[in-house]
Amino acid sequence: MSTVIEEAAPIVPAAKPGKDAYKFKVHPDWCPGCGDFSVLNALQTALFELGLAPHQVVVISGIGCSSNLPGFINTYGMHTLHGRSLAVATGVKLANHDLTVICTGGDGDGFGIGGNHFVHTMRRNVDLTYIVMDNQIYGLTTGQTSPTSVKGMKTKSTPFGNVENPINPIPMAIVGGATYVARGFSGKQKHLVELLKGAISHRGFALVDVFSPCVTYNKDNTYQFFNQRVEILEDQGHDPADFHAAVDKGFKWGEKIPIGLFWKRTDLPALDELEPVLADGGPLAFRPLGVSDEQARAVVQELL
């Protein structure tokens, strides 16, 4: 049989999608009360309010409770390997830079096993939004310590209390080259929607770390814990263009924990803007294959 390259049947354009357009047939199977429901809802609202067509969006995750999210939202989705969402997403974005690429996952997925990709995807300023549902615990493996578990925390793998220091993703991202760095809280959904809209609209690497409590395995960092502590940066006149203030706020952890947009810069081009290969001709994925006779001749000439 010869090559079969099908083309999708034309579909009559409709008006702006309704919010239901992002609802998917599969209902989330997270534990009742899980913070991730709020993140999913906030993401669907943000996509709706931004008017993005579901087929132009790809949501890519790793492995973990929160990484099940692509299965619950009506966009293109990839549920990849533990820790690898950012690497896969970079490939997707460069192959088709017309797509809106969103990565979702947890703190273990992103800052533990995926830590290397996290660092390098930020420095490359890949144009994508990275939503980390940070519950400071390994949930799907039933409650072990995570890279963001605080010192002293008792978990199933640290029964005598965690002796290690946690990662603080906010200053790490600011210093690491992310160009939009924010923190949200599942308990403040409206605020989270705004952070996500800003992140998705941002041209470059956007991190939105979300306190998303694990109601089953983390009895320390609960809704109540965060409700008592979070303070919204937008209410405090924080200037997200102020690098040092952003880092200082990022380190703040204790009686008060800031959430909101810490850091944003728009003067750095995203990776796809830096590659001349993408300048003309549309997405690489849809360009004709092969080389021209002239290109082939030039390449062969080098061998002679």
Place this chain on the structure above:
Amino acid sequence: MAKVDFAVGIGGEAGQGIATPGNILARIFARRGLNLNAYNAYQSIIRGGHTFLTIRASDGPVRSMGDRLDVLIPLNQDTVNRHLGLMTAGSCVIYDAEKIKPGDTAPGVQLCPMPMKQLSGGDKLAGNTVAVAATLQMLGIEFEPLESSLQKQFQKKGEAVIAQNVGYARAGYDYAAQHFTAFPFKAPKLDRALGIVTGNEAAAMGGAAAGVKFYAAYPMSPSTGVLMWMARHARQLGMMVRQVEDEIGVMNMVIGAAHAGCRAMCATSGGGFALMSEAVGMAGMIEVPLVCIDVQRAGPATGVPTKTEQGDLWQLLGAGQGDFQRFIVAPSTQLDLFRAIPELFNLCDRYQCPGLVLSDLLISEGTASVDPADLDFHPPIDRGEIIFPNGNGSANPLGGANDSSYLRYKITESGISPRAVPGVPGHIHVVATDEHDEDGTLISDEFTNPHKRRIMVEKRARKFQDALARIPAPQLVGPANAQVTLAGWGSTEGVIREAVEKLASDEGIVANQLAIKWIVPFHAEEVARVLNASKHVIIVENNHSGQFARYLRSETGFAAHGHIRKYDGEPFMPHHIVNAVKDQLAGKTRLSVPVHEILV
């Protein structure tokens, strides 16, 4: 008419400038239309140590580095100490009379001391040019090709530098004519011009011809040549080339680009491939086509990074947990690599699975002559059942409106399900590394169902039901009724062929050869039929444990009569195989491990 066949060896420290004279000689031989094979034995060191380049050329086929040297150009004393004892009657040694003391030689070896300082004005690198000029003179090659090579090499440095270097070369050429005895043969000149290509360049060009738009890699010897070629030509050929933080990232990025619709490729060596393994399984599970080249080097672990081996067969066979479909091909030459890549992409696209190439240092870093006419940059392209956007701008803002009719993993008779890429309206779906249903829904948690799991495993497996028919079965080369059959895989094809010829011409032993290229899927029936009909089967491979012998046994039940294995990091030379076959046919042993006489 007897063919002229000669070899030149150049040795010295890394950083002493062996590559340039080697390249000049190789290009001059190839431009005369001679077939050529160049193998550089080197070490994991940037300056110092010992590097030894062997260039063999002939108007007949050249399939290996051969067994002997006609010219030795030692650039330091160490090289003489290592190689002089292996020079045989009729050969010559060209060296700096002041710097090098040759010592004892076999009868009939011509020593050619040259006053390098005087001839090259004290310029160290020009001394190499002087030696090259002398070599060409003794091989009966006229001066002009060297002159034009030097013009090209020093083009950017201006006329004065060109004139100076051409002058040194002329002096060396004339000195050789006056003081040394030229070879009794002349290097032939054929009515054609060939080019030279390394296997890494050939693989990269094969990728470009196949339509690769995305290439990612982490530098790792001996595969880095592919990355460098791709990076150099990325803008010229419209390819995205990325150097990634590690090989895990490489394979995952390649999968992302491939899923989005690009033809995507990567190359690495065994250690890097080990890091990629989990993601290779992802490509199998989410059914994404891609091509990955493993340029094998001596392992395990860091092993000997600059030495060759065929030690990754089982790593590729077993890469990734669980059962999934993959192609594995082991090309035998640089040209074979070039052709295998587009062929493999077509299979991977059709069957929506990863394709793995087993190359090795010998062919990927080795250089061969190539006839430009053999490089077809417009191979057939088959992308299989893939759904792209219609491109008429009729984006569907409602997206999922008609999605329920599209099933990414639709159960079909062929097992192949039409693959929509992200961005196509009306085809929204999720691909998942968890087991999934026809529509992509996970069947690993709430919807876990053993019956569905079985159906999906069988759907994927069914894809390969006709794959074997799409690849050629290996052919027995040589007389059907031979005394002995030599079987091998990948890069050993050439040296085994030469050994078969030598066995016939020098030893009166009738041998034939079965070279295996396609490892998965494997033509088990055909291979078993051929080998069961053979009188005595010896498997030749470049590893310690007989990886292919075990694979052959697992697929066919056939156990070979004997084995020739080499795992010292250096490739086989024809006489290694010839001597081992003689020993085995005489009943001396069933396992031969040839000694590599050259200390490199």
